[in-house]
Amino acid sequence: QARLVESGGGSVQAGGSLRLSCEVSRDTTLRTNCMAWFRQAPGREREAVAGIFTRSGPPFYADSMKDRFTLHHINRSGTLYLEINNLKPEDTAMYICAAAWAGDSGDCKTTFSRGGTFAYWGQGTQVTVSS
DSSP, X not given: OOOEEEEOOEEEETTOXXXXXXXXXXXXXXXXXXXXXXXXXXXXOOEEEEEEETTTXXXXXXXXXXXXXXXXXXXXXXXXXXXXXXXXXXXXXEXXXXXXXXXSHHHHHHHHHHOTTOSEEOXXXXXXXXX
């Protein structure tokens, strides 16, 4: 059964850093090759953060996320990490990991940009940033 489990969120002060983890089941790694992080704040639409075509990389980012976000994917375990530096109060959100099958890197980027077409989603990990 495909499964994604996020961890690493918490309450931090502005300027701090966090590393979020998305651990995936063996079944997930067999069924998917496109992974991404999204975030959703209360009352706001889900927002794409970063993604990767796990077969070949490199990671890609939403335009507003390029400066302080870094995505890492570990092929051996399938784990996806998201490092966030210089956290700001506006980063407060539920961060959610997603996975899908894509034909190629371009297809993965298209899936990422459309946001809602990933087949598998985790429950999310909450990040709260105080000023």
